[in-house]
Amino acid sequence: MSKLPNVSTSIFTIMSKMATEYNAINLSQGFPNFPVDERLTDIIAKLAKENVHQYTPMAGYPPLMNQIAKLVQKSYNRTIIPETEILITAGATQGIFTSILALVKTGDEVIILDPSYDSYESPVLLCNAKPIRVALNDDYTPNWQTIEKACSTKTRMIIINNPHNPTGKILAEADFVQLENILKKYPDLLVLSDEVYEYITFEEKHISAHTRKQLLNRCIMISSFGKSFHITGWKIGYVVAPEHLMIEIKKVHQFLVFSVNSICQVAISEYLDIVDVTKLGKFYQEKRDYFKQLLSKSRFELKPCQGTYFQVASYESISDEDDVTFCKRLITEYGVAAIPISTFYANGKDLKLIRFCFAKDNTTLEAAAERLCNI
Template identity: 50%
Template sequence: MLRSKLPDTGTTIFSVMSALAAEHNSVNLSQGFPDFPVDPVLTELVYKASKEGHNQYAPMAGVNSLRDGISELVNKIYGVRKDPEKEITITSGATEALFAAVSAVVDRGDEVILFDPSYDSYEPAVLLSGGIPVRIPLTFPEYGLDREKIISSINSKTRLIILNSPNNPTGAVLSGDDFKFIRKVILENDLYLLSDEVYEHIIFDGMKHYSVLSDDELFRRSFVVSSFGKTFHITGWKVGYCIAPEELTTEFRKIHQFLTFSTSTPFQYALSEYIRESKRVPDLKGFYEKRRDYFRVLVESLGAGRENGFKLFPCGGTYFQLLDYSALSDENDLVFAKRLTVEFGIASIPVSVFYKNNTDNKVLRFCFAKEYSTLDKAAECLGNFLRNS
């Protein structure tokens, strides 16, 4: 029998919950994707690019004009110049970039610091490189960094830290002090940093996103990953990118060229023209903050007059809202999430799936990147559950 290289990995929970939601015709707030239409200008641009003949392999590192466009955007947002030729690579979603970055620096026996909970694609990438994931729990219920634990876990085998802010699944945002702390740890120990910044533009309440791009010294040891899927509501296009200094980009591209070689050509042309014309990213802060607040008010109003109810966690960024249901059920979060989907028509993600040992704090993740009417329906389903509980 074939010996599995990932014996503990099953089908991702996103596929499981989305399939369950479809089967039961449930409102799907599980997987993180918007249900509103993309800008028709973008879809027209894809059509135009394809009609104009951009249908063959794109350059391995990405279409030049798109890399130029990213460099300009980064300059405008973070005030730094990144070399499109030597430092920017277009990938098939952030997922590919994360995998290639891990593969580029992690060797057999290297330790990689991951936080618990963390996005589910990190650990398999580390394992497939022969690395050893070292999970450091985030504090609960704040989901903050435990500095002492991070420092005490570093040894001569530690190679890489994978950081994600704003954070999926927790919605927590790295503070300026946290950023300084991570910076110090990386530089003092000659580690590498993989900074997953796919939600860089989705941050609320006037908070600042501390991008590794804006710190020259830290950037020299880092891969910074982002995704157009999140920024332009086009998760299905799977176009992301990695920005890293030349030395790291050289190694990154050696992996990328045999992983996918290049990313879909017409989509790259469409994005490059779109960026060139708009010269900015949309105001995602206001756009998603309104939806976050709308969903939070709906959930709060469900609890009116009740002693128990769903408890809201703070959400500083991303489009995910966590709800604590510990006052409502003793079921573990996977069982509870499935029951809500099947019996009450609302799908979410149990947060335990983001933990190494499936730590169950009785917390579910709801994606609010949805039409207001979808959020209304979701709240109605949660209300039905409450009335029956």
């Protein structure tokens, strides 16, 4: 009997496979197609001949953990203890999985805000716990009244994603106040804050859970070097959590992967001395604005994007097809792959919206836009 009977091939795999079959421009999957910073690849080339190919300590390469502590201090003015509050993971997804597996027990409930990343629900189910899917408002702001109604003494965790994938929305100060009020009513409730796009924000910087004093003792932070440094294939992320939670997370981590890719940890540790993460937002904002300009004469309506490298677009004036059907036809007839937003909802809610990834070189964006403007 399957432990995940309702899990099938992901929409990302389906769309990417179709994109290959029809030689379509793939704006569906969320990874960049432009080169990695040469300074980082030079570091890797240098390290390849050095003695950095064996296991690191279970929690991570100590110099990298120290660099993360400095990064968090500089970015959010939060002091963390590397040895007890940081864990290097095989990507953010492994950090999410490990944290949920460590902290959620049979019979617990976990609130997931839809539309949501598809890797949130499965670890909850594998814990024999119950995912409670609560839809965001249609403008992708949280409905805190509905969220609070979904809470009970069984609720162990609320998962937030900020900046939000797939919508590019960021949480406001008022959202954190509402969240903190809920936590006051439920003292055993934890927050898992997925902030993998934390350095990819535009006109307004996102408010990190790192900056919320009332959350720090009850929050698990998830971050991703893969997203920040355009190295998604390296699968390097990290978790920050208070010691009493990190003890439990490390127990699971040591039996899941034990330790993470050594040369990549050493390389990122050295790279953090020379890279300026504050420039990432400007870089991607230029991408977002250029893509928006390219599509200005199309029939798509682009929705506001405050962060991440995804652009949500309405095709309501083009077709009344459901979004999955429309995305498949977009590939077969027009040669561009996108992701239907309904697949991020538990109930398949269809608002005639699709998601494009604009983390592509300008040539790719221009070619895709030319096809999209012909629809």
